[in-house]
Amino acid sequence: MRNKVVVKPQISLVTPYGIEYAVHVITDHFGNLVSKVCECILRRGPLTRSNLKRYTELSDSQIKNCLLVLIQHNCVQAFAVEQTGGFGEATRFVTQYLALFNNIVHRMRFSKFMKILSQEFDGECLDLLEGLFEHGRLTLKQMFDRAKSAEKEGKHVTLDYVQEILLKLMNARYVERCPAPEPVLAPKDEAPAKKRGPKEIEEPKSIEQEVLEAAVPVEAIRFSVLDPDVDGEKKDIKPSSMTAGEKRKYDALESDEFGATATVVYHANFEEFVRCLRHKACVDNVRARLDDGAATVLSAMLDATRNEETEVKAKRSASLSLSSIYEEVIKTEAGRNMTLEHLRAYLAELGTPPLVKVSDDSYNIEFEKIIELAQIEEMESIVLKRYGQDAYRIFRLLSREGRLMETEKIADVTFVEKKETSKILYKLWKDDYLHMEKLVLAAARQTQFMLWKVKKQNLLKHILDELFHATLNLRQRLAYELDQEKELLKIPADKRTGALNNRNIRLNKIRKILQSSQMKLDDSIMLFYDF
Template sequence: MVTPHGIKFAVHIITKDFGNLVAKVCEYLFSHGPLTLDQLVRHTELTNEQVKNSLLVLIQHNCAQPFVSAPQEGADDEAGKLRVGTQYLVLFDNILHRLRFPKFLEIVSSKFNDECVDILKGLLRDGRLTLKQMVDRASQGKENAVATSVVRESLCKLLTAQVVERCPATEPVVSTVFKEETTTKKLGSKAAKISEAPQTIEQRVLEAAVPGEAIRFSFTADTGCKADGEANSDDTQVTSTGENVAKEEEILWCANFEEFIRHLRHKVLFESVRTKYDDGTATVLSAILEATRTIEKKVKMESSVPLSLDTVITEVMKTEAGRTMTADRIQASLGHDRLGCSQKMIIHDAYSIDLKKIIEHARNEEVESIVLKRYGRDAHRIFRLLSKDNCFHDTDQIAAKTLVDKREVPKLLYKLWKDNYLHVEKVLVPGPKLSAYTLMWKVNKALLWECVLDEMYHVALNLSSRMYVEHEKDKELLSVPKDKLLMKLDDALMLFHDF
């Protein structure tokens, strides 16, 4: 979800990193959606050259994606059959990922050598690089040039781990016509119509631009060689070595943000389970996530990929912490009261963890901590009751269940409602003589989380702006480590937006 303050924060990040002109183009794309170069020139009142250069900067740093609209199906007139010129789409998530570069580098530092870290640093700093550019960068300031084979070997390691990928297609052709997609299910003599959530234009463009799985993480897929250096079985089209090198040097590479966010999500899942239950349950979860990481279809997986009990036990016992666990203890950790494996999956001898439930619990904990700090213990008890029960309660019920002073409950409820933490409805209560209204209170989590996220963007914007102003004035930052505060705040942003 992109909230108003989220857009302001994203524009601030672009302003800080690339200046006012690039930020102006970015802001206009946020407010008006995909536009062509001519439309941007006309509306932003910048010159053609200024807009063009701004777009090139955004594309170079993976903050914008060009695409071409496909001809409308069934169009009779020539205008309907013609493709619209190249349009430009700003990528909100990738802009926010710029905050997380230190976290991404830390992940790679913990798993790979300095050469791999240097390659990622270059990609994060410059956005997109070819192998030749990586070699030139690695050789800067050194007496002897770094061999291409050395850089190539390090890049292959990053490709195998899927933290680096080929850049998206330059101008994918995308249909921008949205139709209602429905499926029909027969229930006896009746048919039930189930509406599927339509893809957004951003989702369609990104999906069309991502390289096919065969080449996305492959160094020389076109020449029959995998990223890990093993030869493919089909080597009938292998070209000469010179041609191979030339092709390699033309390929543009970039950091795979999706894989880094998946890693950070897994870390949050692990810590949430460890805090709520114990180290053993968290170890089981971690082993399952690591075993299925490469076959997850998307970052926001609601359930883990199903695994048999034998496979789960094998994967857990591969880990150092898992070697101390018995099979019974591992199976107990998978139970409905812990990792939430559904009975249906267990019956079929396959265990799938309810990841969505774990994330929701972590979100609830985050919001409850905000309520406690901002409104006090009594408000926290009220909010926690409504959040856990997930249903409407009247004022008297809330007072009775929380044991909060009956005179204080309406005041606290009003404060929470005013700040969008609670949802309220008036319900008519018929009486013997007169009908009266009573107020019914509930936590609407979907709306609440959006409000909390927007508030977090607002706080992040203010904090980042202050840091930027102090830096511009060459002031020494105050004793409070604001950069660390921003990283901590970003952890919460990811919990509500990316995970």
Template sequence: MVSQHGILLAVGIISDHFGPLVAKVCDCLLRHGELSLQEIVRRLELSPGQVKNSLLVLIQHNCVQAFSAPKGRDRTVTLYLAIFDNVLHRLRFSKFLSVIRADIPESEVLIEGLLQNGRLTFDQLVGRTISKVPEGSIRPAREEIRMNLNKLVHAHFVERCPKPEPFIDPLVVQQPTSSRRRAPKNFEKVISLEQKIVNTADLSDAERFSEIPYIIEDASDVNGCSRDPVDSAKRKRGAFEVDEELNSTIAENEVLWRANFEQFTFCLKKKFCADRKKLKLKVGTHPIWESFCEANLTEKDTDSVTSPINGILERLRQKEGGASMTLDQVTRVLEDLQCTTSNENPEAYTFDLRKMVESCRNEEIESLVKKKYGQAAFTIFRLLVTQGGPVETDQIIDTTILDKQIVHSTLYKLWKDDYVDTEKISSVAGTGYAQFYVWRAKSTFREQFIDNLYHAALNLRQMVNYIAELLLEVIF
């Protein structure tokens, strides 16, 4: 479930980019979940045309996914679901461009067009790319633009758009729940439904990352003559050549392309972990770690980095001092870096990004606790997070070597601000009866931390908009 500040931030982004009317529709979907067109109209008291146009804008920019669901026995209804993460990704567009600028600079104009316009055909990308060329400069050829787009598709930075309206039965996702635990299960239902819709709408990897096929042009095309589709149809070609040309024409004129946010966030996550890991590396191991990250295979898993040993060695030889390193030295360093191999592919090493990101996130939260409550709170909170379960008060005192009064007062502050939970335990020891308290880090402390980040980003965005309005008043 999206937090209140997260919704306000997302709605603010949509309002800045597309106006208040589209933001109003987005806000309705974020707060109420999947809704039909009629339900949105009824809730917002807008005309069907206004709501429909707003939904088209949100779908065009990958912020809403439509899907069909059963209604009654023989009817279906189209529902619309806001994709919260895709809305927030709009704040990262400059970082996405920096990734392409570093990896595939010749394709930067193409990815910029997709980020700005959401979904485009290849013909639209060609027209936009040519229009961006300054006067007097050489315009890129169509085949050159095709090649640059295929580079993005091959690297999984660009994908074919998902199914426009997949069929999903939300009741299938729902699991039977008891009345006592109904609320947590409903929370799981919302999350799993959104993920199910996204997964169902996605094409298979073979379709999703299918490049635009190249076709051999006739001599008339090479000489600069325009291609006549009527003449082309009359040419006698083999069945295979006709199919190839047809597939290419469809891919150019009908297929919609969009940026693959999943791959971009994976690259940013990988870069963050690589930079964070460098600070803790031993002397002489930096080239091996860099080679491991550079040799990463393109896979669907975005929670880990997998690199073949041959690719690591190949890139290592290109670095200063890397040619003299032996295979045993490299494998030993990779194992020290917590890179693992599997029985299925012993020649490839995998590093778990998810664990490192979670560890870094915990460190950030702990640093905020230290800044707000002091060193004692930092020590206690880190102990509770590390233990991952209930810890008795006396055990906290013994482990942290802190004064009893300080521990009690600090635990009370953390409990009051929803960082920790407590529970009273009763026990019978011999003939006596004793009660003691156990403490654990609250299961929602990470969500609370993220909500605080949303709140800070929202305040910063409002301040920037306010300053911009003041500047406009001064100018005019």
């Protein structure tokens, strides 16, 4: 049994501007009332309906309707917390509501997700997924009704046909069953103690992680499809490899949450789309850092280990032998001319620095290292664009060294004048790009030294907040431009002539630039937050 990888505790990366950005997305999609409830949960953490009523000053029915909208679109998850009663009182369960920040931000990535799917599947699959993005979650019957209403002349859509499309998407893990509507969190003192060995140190789980883990169905039914048979009974297409333990949990869930009288609901599996985007980012980074051949090898390794990679933020891929890598490489058009000698050379390239680690004739992709190098390059690029070449050299030195360095030493290594070095260091420190410490030597004459370093985790959060801020500004600017031209947008397109047409061309140009800039910024956000 494979040991778990050491995971260091990390600070929360949900930043102040990240919350403002998420609230703006909800406001744009669902209006001010829903966003008010969502913002309250985002800022205060999990809340009961009574507390939401107290903080938002909305009526109980308004809060209920807002929560239903947010739950329908996978932006809020309900869960129950056990509360022990007083003397002679029974234990009761209190329902709380948790905002799913990641799912809210993913709403702006639907076009990216659709592009991923379009590379693997046909139009029918795209239509089904588009319906899930539009409505949040749907039953098989609702998917069928939607497909039926959109069917083209001469084509007959059946329930079996829709189910077949759904099964394709679930086998590829792009669609999954919705989580339990209200999972119960086990009391902390009753939670089973986890064994801790030298390689089994786990990061403390956030409340969001605990709730989502409690809500997600077991793997055996998470990607199974409801199959109405000829007698009208409900059966599930489920993996034949299910273990006895999974079978018991499956049956329990079926009777409690997905029973004969319950309706099975499906939604898009954002985790799988993020995984695909992370793989693309890794390949693109290796192509820019090394060459096309190394990128081809890495891409083939990612394809070969996709089914074994179960965590979006896994540190390392499953092990692969040289022969299995070569078998996957020659399946691709770019790798058909590659020999084993070429493959060994590219794997050696990927091993320095260790983007791919070799051990006992097996190879593992070091995801953490690839992403870390990409993050460092992005940070350095931001410093170069904002502060100039000298600041870039200074920041790069401190970033690569990872230790405290004295001002004079930094000036000597980077060939920047000491006076100018001091100005740059102070500017970077003032803008939270550097950490500074003062060292005072008490001798006959007291001497003070300024020591500088890059604290990557703190800087990562700072840059992420700046990225959310910039993206929010672009969204607000686009909303302003659309509001200024709202009368123009009401006019039919064929009647926008003369001056109106010029205004329409200008608006479309601005919209295209702003939306394109948002997508580029979102790529950076994903690099620092999602990967």
